[in-house]
Amino acid sequence: MSQAVQLLRDLIALPSVNAAFLPPGDPCAGEAKVADYLAKRAAKARLDVERQPVAPGSDNLIVRLSPLGQARHRIILAPHLDTVGGDDPKIYRPTKKCNKLHGRGACDTKGSVAAMFRAIENVAGRKKRPSETEIVFVGLMDEECNQTGSRAFAKLRMKADLALVGEP
Numbered sequence: 001m002s003q004a005v006q007l008l009r010d011l012i013a014l015p016s017v018n019a020a021f022l023p024p025g026d027p028c029a030g031e032a033k034v035a036d037y038l039a040k041r042a043a044k045a046r047l048d049v050e051r052q053p054v055a056p057g058s059d060n061l062i063v064r065l066s067p068l069g070q071a072r073h074r075i076i077l078a079p080h081l082d083t084v085g086g087d088d089p090k091i092y093r094p095t096k097k098c099n100k101l102h103g104r105g106a107c108d109t110k111g112s113v114a115a116m117f118r119a120i121e122n123v124a125g126r127k128k129r130p131s132e133t134e135i136v137f138v139g140l141m142d143e144e145c146n147q148t149g150s151r152a153f154a155k156l157r158m159k160a161d162l163a164l165v166g167e168p
Helices: 003-011 030-045 106-125 149-154
Strands: 050-053 057-063 073-078 095-097 100-102 133-139 162-164
Touching: 003 030, 003 100, 003 106, 030 050, 030 057, 030 106, 050 162, 057 106, 057 149, 073 106, 095 149, 100 106, 106 133
Parallel strands: 073 133, 073 162
Antiparallel strands: 050 057, 057 133, 095 100
16 A cells, blocks of 8 residues: 555544534544644654644644755645544545545545645655755645635745645
8 A cells, every 4th residue: 555545544534524514522623633643744754844823723734845955946735634524433434445545535635635745755755855946735724614724824925836726
């Protein structure tokens, strides 16, 4: 199994339902578990990690791969971390059917999170980092309801040469 597929399995198993879909205090609510998991992986890969507070208990996760020299270019990878709700606990169990991985958020957008995050981990693990390009992974919160994560990130006015949004 590829490392990206294993990461996707791990992400599906971490409920990150937008809190607007659930009653207060529901353990499946919020993106924090996914953000924490990715932050630990990023730190292990020696990537710079920061949190952008967006709402109480909810932060955008910003992970940077800095170039060896002065950054002249920037690529932003911007998937969201939240999912819609569902009342069947089996939806958080990754299941393979017809050579496809199924589970809550698999395509919207934990699949994008896994692909983009593995890409930045792979580049960080190379002996030679990009010399002039900064890569920024932004795990956005609250896309499924109010897009407050995207709105907060936009206020940073971060310029980029290329931005990839993980929405299918």
